[in-house]
Amino acid sequence: MSITTTNPEGAPSGAGTGPAAGPAPAVEVRSVSRRFTTRSGDVVALSDVDLSVAAGEFVSLIGPSGCGKSTLLRLVADLDTPTSGEVAVFGRPPRVARQNHDFGIAFQQAGLLPWRSVRANVELPLELHGTGRAARRARATELLELVGLADFAGHRPDQLSGGMQQRVAIARALAESPSLLLMDEPFGALDEMTREHVQTELLRLRAESGAAVVFVTHSIPEAVYLSDRVVVMSARPGRVREIVPVALGAADQRAADLREDDAFFDRVRAVREALHGTDGAPGRGTDLR
Ligand code: ADP
Ligand code: MG
Helix, strand or coil: CCCCCCCCCCCCCCCCCCHHHCCCCCEEEEEEEEEEEECCEEEEEEEEEEEEECCCCEEEEECCCCCCHHHHHHHHCCCCCCCEEEEEECCECHHHHHHCCCEEEEECCCCCCCCCCHHHHHHHHHHHCCCCHHHHHHHHHHHHHHCCCHHHCCCCHHHCCHHHHHHHHHHHHHCCCCCEEEEECCCCCCCHHHHHHHHHHHHHHHHHHCCEEEEECCCHHHHHHHCCEEEEEECCCEEEEEEEECCCCCHHHCCHHHHHCHHHHHHHHHHHHHHHCCCCCCCHHHCCC
16 A cells, blocks of 8 residues: 655645655655564564655554554654564654654653653753753753643652643653654543643644654544544554545644534544444454554
């Protein structure tokens, strides 16, 4: 299956050049397979996956538990390598992209260091990469304002709610102004109200930063609300089953009442139908964790 690169938000493709000469896609996955060898035999986590995510585009991955969503994200993040096929991040190998700090990562658990203050957690990636003290402070201040936590800079993570901790993790992922954010069920542990709030916040941050996002979730409404396109995967071996375009308007203008909109429900239905066609087994498509 081959997917062409499109940017529903209409990113400029470069003055005087044709559309084909636009910027390199944020993520390009070509014929990627990943097989794990275990004591009880081989597991084909991903089989012949093709996916292209444009610069600035928001793409969600959704699919049954164990269909390879996290594996795919780990390949992009240079935390794993494919058995066959190729992954490129802004036209370069993931390792080079990682060295360039082209992407930031946020996973399900906020993963904050409990003994460091909120500010020190946000500064951590900058510290690791040798940014000077004053520049680190300035950046952390800016980011904490962005995620609405300026007043909590001196707090320890365990003094914050789960939603606030996730916002700290997002601020940390944004610390080096990455052009790509890789997020694996980052809001999975949050209650519904906090979750909707953080989703809206993520859309705003993304509109401000212009970063592309690859977002793993098991929530259909979440995927639809956030994304330009939703990639529906099928179980074992994990493949791209269908790509559902969403395009519910510019990210920063997606008000909360969009969730009540007919267009929103139409897209939720489209994703649900794509998922349930995943295989013939009843109930399989509903286990999205
Ligand atoms: P998802 O995130 O969609 O739930 P994963 O990408 O975590 O799925 O896993 C896909 C499949 O690959 C699962 O069957 C899982 O058990 C298997 N898998 C993932 N990582 C490993 C590993 N390091 N060793 C063996 N099997 C793995
Ligand atoms: Mg996973």
